Amino acid sequence: MNKLRSIFFIIFICFSLLYPLYSMAEEIKGELYPVSKYGYCDETGKTIIKPKFDYAGYFSEGLAVVGIGDKYGYIDKTGKTVIELKFDYGGDFSGGLAVVLSGEKCGYIDKTGKYVIEPKFQAGGPFIDDLAVVMIENKCGYIDKTGKYVYEPTLDYATDFSEGLGLINIGGTWNQNDNLNGGKWGYINNTGKVAIEVKYDNAFPFSEGLAAVMTGGKWGYIDKTGKMVIEPTFDFADVFYGGQARINVGGKINKNGEINGGKWGYVDKTGKVTWDK
Numbered sequence: 001m002n003k004l005r006s007i008f009f010i011i012f013i014c015f016s017l018l019y020p021l022y023s024m025a026e027e028i029k030g031e032l033y034p035v036s037k038y039g040y041c042d043e044t045g046k047t048i049i050k051p052k053f054d055y056a057g058y059f060s061e062g063l064a065v066v067g068i069g070d071k072y073g074y075i076d077k078t079g080k081t082v083i084e085l086k087f088d089y090g091g092d093f094s095g096g097l098a099v100v101l102s103g104e105k106c107g108y109i110d111k112t113g114k115y116v117i118e119p120k121f122q123a124g125g126p127f128i129d130d131l132a133v134v135m136i137e138n139k140c141g142y143i144d145k146t147g148k149y150v151y152e153p154t155l156d157y158a159t160d161f162s163e164g165l166g167l168i169n170i171g172g173t174w175n176q177n178d179n180l181n182g183g184k185w186g187y188i189n190n191t192g193k194v195a196i197e198v199k200y201d202n203a204f205p206f207s208e209g210l211a212a213v214m215t216g217g218k219w220g221y222i223d224k225t226g227k228m229v230i231e232p233t234f235d236f237a238d239v240f241y242g243g244q245a246r247i248n249v250g251g252k253i254n255k256n257g258e259i260n261g262g263k264w265g266y267v268d269k270t271g272k273v274t275w276d277k
Contacts, residue, residue: 049079083113095127117147
């Protein structure tokens with residue numbers, strides 16, 4: 001009898017909890033819910049271009065990439081469509097050109113929407129210092145604004161230019177988690193010449209005149225001549241921002257690339273470390 005009473009009590013409690021939810025569902029049946037669209041406002045919050053886009057990028061060189069459905073194009077600051085929404089992806093304008101995706105290939109258009117560099121790349125970055133990193137047949141290289149290779153696509157990884165130098169990798173391989181393992185890292189200049197020898201075990205782009213590099217399992221910092229100005233004593237070192245860079249000593253990198261444990265702090269450009277309290 002007590003067992004039956006307990007079962008009845010449980011059923012009663014469950015019904016008491018679920019019934020308000022059922023009633024609420026009945027009440028809101030047929031209601032309409034807002035669907036987010038993107039537009040543009042000014043610094044005061046005033047709407048300048050009404051929300052009607054499924055994607056809206058920042059303005060760059062007077063134009064912004066926008067998307068409706070799965071097609072992308074460009075508008076000006078009045079909201080006028082300047083370049084038809086016909087691409088499968090669009091990047092920001094940089095140096096007068098923007099990378100766009102048509103099908104499975106990337107190319108570069110000017111501000112009239114005309115192809116200046118025909119779509120033939122797997123991927124492409126923005127033009128910085130008049131060069132853009134591109135990928136073709138799983139190899140990276142750099143092109144100029146005519147589409148001519150300044151550095152042939154023989155690199156296993158390459159970044160956009162930063163402070164006049166591009167970070168490159170030779171010999172690295174990609175694992176199943178899309179992490180690049182192995183190889184050596186170095187830097188090229190905008191003539192396509194190696195400016196800093198490809199010899200580091202890992203590296204970051206230049207920031208505020210210095211770059212974090214790994215050698216012998218430790219991180220330090222080099223200047224643009226390749227001189228080690230902060231000796232490699234850290235187990236992790238990040239890029240400089242505001243005169244300081246985040247560093248770690250004693251931490252271990254897990255399989256997800258995250259650093260666990262150790263002691264964290266900041267290093268300035270003289271090499272002075274301030275540890276977290």
